[in-house]
Amino acid sequence: MAINVKSGLENYSDEPRFHFDIYAILEGSQELFFGHETQVNVNIVETVIIPLPGNDEETNGDDELEKCYLSPTKRRGVERRALIWAPTGNELLGDTLNCGIPHTCSQAKCPICRVFGGLITSPIDIETEPKGKPEKRPETTLIGRLTHSGGVAIQELGPEEKQRAMHPSMLTKDPGKEPTPTPFKREYNQPGLLYPVYNHCLSMTEREFSAVAYAFMGALARLGAGNPKGVKIYDAPLIKEDVDEPWIVVDRYLAPLGKRPVVSPTIKDVEKAKKQFKAAAFSVAGRKKEAANELADGNFHRYIGDAAIAKLSEYLIKFEKGELNVDAEIGD
Ligand SMILES: [Zn+2]
Numbered sequence: 386m387a388i389n390v391k392s393g394l395e396n397y398s399d400e401p402r403f404h405f406d407i408y409a410i411l412e413g414s415q416e417l418f419f420g421h422e423t424q425v426n427v428n429i430v431e432t433v434i435i436p437l438p439g440n441d442e443e444t445n446g447d448d449e450l451e452k453c454y455l456s457p458t459k460r461r462g463v464e465r466r467a468l469i470w471a472p473t474g475n476e477l478l479g480d481t482l483n484c485g486i487p488h489t490c491s492q493a494k495c496p497i498c499r500v501f502g503g504l505i506t507s508p509i510d511i512e513t514e515p516k517g518k519p520e521k522r523p524e525t526t527l528i529g530r531l532t533h534s535g536g537v538a539i540q541e542l543g544p545e546e547k548q549r550a551m552h553p554s555m556l557t558k559d560p561g562k563e564p565t566p567t568p569f570k571r572e573y574n575q576p577g578l579l580y581p582v583y584n585h586c587l588s589m590t591e592r593e594f595s596a597v598a599y600a601f602m603g604a605l606a607r608l609g610a611g612n613p614k615g616v617k618i619y620d621a622p623l624i625k626e627d628v629d630e631p632w633i634v635v636d637r638y639l640a641p642l643g644k645r646p647v648v649s650p651t652i653k654d655v656e657k658a659k660k661q662f663k664a665a666a667f668s669v670a671g672r673k674k675e676a677a678n679e680l681a682d683g684n685f686h687r688y689i690g691d692a693a694i695a696k697l698s699e700y701l702i703k704f705e706k707g708e709l710n711v712d713a714e715i716g717d
Pocket residue numbers: 482483484485489490491492495496497498499503
């Protein structure tokens with residue numbers, strides 16, 4: 386019998402495929418909680434320990450560094466939910482596709498699973514609406530072509546611990562009748578921390594990438610567990626010395642010619658980190674380019690700052706038209 390050597394990826398269009406990357410520095414505008422574990426009434430945030438190279442005068446004799454962390458797996462979960470809960474008409478996108486978490490539909494035609502991947506470990510029956518014959522789904526593995534990385538904060542600023550209490554909504558109560566608020570402690574990532582993050586997309590059509598763009602931008606307001614939530618893309622001079630721009634780079638390419646604007650987790654000085662990001666952002670095919678919003682070299686295209694947001698916005702609209710395709714006119 387002949388052997389199948391193909392990837393198995395079903396094609397629904399003849400659009401060309403590219404690799405895409407998003408590099409960004411995110412800023413927490415308030416404290417954030419990304420849970421790690423609970424220790425005797427304390428909710429701990431996730432941190433990472435970074436070993437430092439020896440004999441570096443900057444390390445002050447320390448051989449490791451503890452930093453707050455916006456872990457890529459958590460960011461991925463928030464992004465996936467941004468798609469599952471996207472509005473389409475009177476419904477949510479995931480409901481129209483019968484695709485959720487943990488039960489992904491794992492169908493190649495699903496715009497979410499197609500890029501994030503899906504897994505059905507054994508055959509299952511899915512309820513259908515209105516109640517009818519259950520939909521049978523076989524054991525399926527669909528490998529995602531979107532990967533997440535980064536997330537280690539730049540500044541070495543440990544979590545802060547705060548006292549919290551759950552206050553009942555009663556306005557009056559008899560003394561001693563109801564329990565007093567239960568205090569607990571929760572750690573938070575401090576405001577102003579900067580998190581360099583990266584998304585990579587393998588061999589995607591522009592339509593497929595539109596879901597990634599929508600998820601990335603949609604997740605910004607919702608990152609964090611519990612409340613408060615939300616980050617923004619860090620704004621500061623990037624191309625021109627006196628104009629603030631969002632620190633974001635979007636690449637579309639066949640061959641990876643651009644130097645990746647990835648900040649080393651061992652750097653704790655913000656200016657040093659920005660210098661490293663910026664130097665890489667303007668470096669293509671091993672050559673330093675003049676600072677500009679768009680850089681190109683053959684099939685390699687890089688969009689920086691405001692131009693990256695403009696490019697992503699094109700994909701956001703593409704996603705809205707292609708997948709949320711509803712006349713969402715708001716009545717007076
Ligand atoms: Zn799906």
